[in-house]
Amino acid sequence: MANQWATANHALDYLARADQIPHRTDGEGVLLAHVPPSTRRLLDLGTGDGRLLALLKIDRPDLESVAVDFSPTMLEAVQQRFADDPQVTILEHNLDDPLPQMGKFDGIVSSFAIHHLADSRKRALYQEIFEVLEPGGMFCNLEHVASPTEKLHEQFCRPLVTP
Numbered sequence: 179m180a181n182q183w184a185t186a187n188h189a190l191d192y193l194a195r196a197d198q199i200p201h202r203t204d205g206e207g208v209l210l211a212h213v214p215p216s217t218r219r220l221l222d223l224g225t226g227d228g229r230l231l232a233l234l235k236i237d238r239p240d241l242e243s244v245a246v247d248f249s250p251t252m253l254e255a256v257q258q259r260f261a262d263d264p265q266v267t268i269l270e271h272n273l274d275d276p277l278p279q280m281g282k283f284d285g286i287v288s289s290f291a292i293h294h295l296a297d298s299r300k301r302a303l304y305q306e307i308f309e310v311l312e313p314g315g316m317f318c319n320l321e322h323v324a325s326p327t328e329k330l331h332e333q334f335c336r337p338l339v340t341p
Contacts, residue, residue, distance in 0.1 A: 205320045206233060209287065212318050217285035218242060221310070223303075224273060224291020227255035230320070231266065234287070240265060244280055248272040274299060277306045284312040289320040 210233060213220075217238065222231045225245035235241055244267045245256050253270055260266040271278060273295055286307050292300055307317050 206230065206289070209289070209318045209320045210234065213285050213287065213316060217316070219281075219283050220244070220285040220287065221280065221283045222246065223286065223288040223307075224294075225256055225268075226252045226289070226291070228259040228266075230287060230289045231256075232259060235263075235265075243267065244269055244283075246271045246273070273303060276302070277310065280310065282310055282312050282315075284315040286311060286315070286317045287319070292319060293321050 209230070213234060215238060217234075218241070220231070220234065220241055220243045222228075222243060222245045225231055225247045226249075228245055231243055231245055235243070242265050245260070246269045247253055247256065248270055253268060256268055260268065269278070269280070273291065292303065295303065311317060
């Protein structure tokens with residue numbers, strides 16, 4: 179099956195519905211809380227339009243970052259988002275391929291990207307992530323997985339009720 183992320187329609191469709199992913203903002207909040215404020219150099223794998231990186235930079239404006247994606251539509255969006263931020267390097271790279279040499283990072287994040295990879299590539303990528311993490315560095319992956327039952331899937335998709 180061909181990877182559809184290289185097509186503009188597929189990428190734009192995702193961006194149009196990104197805010198409707200169940201519990202996404204909850205997951206982003208948890209991820210943000212686990213990335214130490216002291217993080218100096220961060221890698222964002224499958225950055226998309228840079229949404230997660232932008233959230234991280236709210237209270238870390240001087241964070242040196244490398245944003246990785248391969249979708250032309252997403253690369254254009256992330257370039258526009260960070261056009262005035264010299265601390266963000268944007269790198270075209272397909273996660274199906276081994277990570278290029280980029281140096282070490284004390285933080286690595288990913289959001290809704292790694293699940294697209296074949297299981298064998300996921301395992302290899304996790305090893306590559308470990309190899310480029312500084313000792314004591316943090317890897318945070320916001321992801322969704324298949325629910326074990328249809329009932330749990332339906333429960334997950336229902337909006338949270340807040341008191």
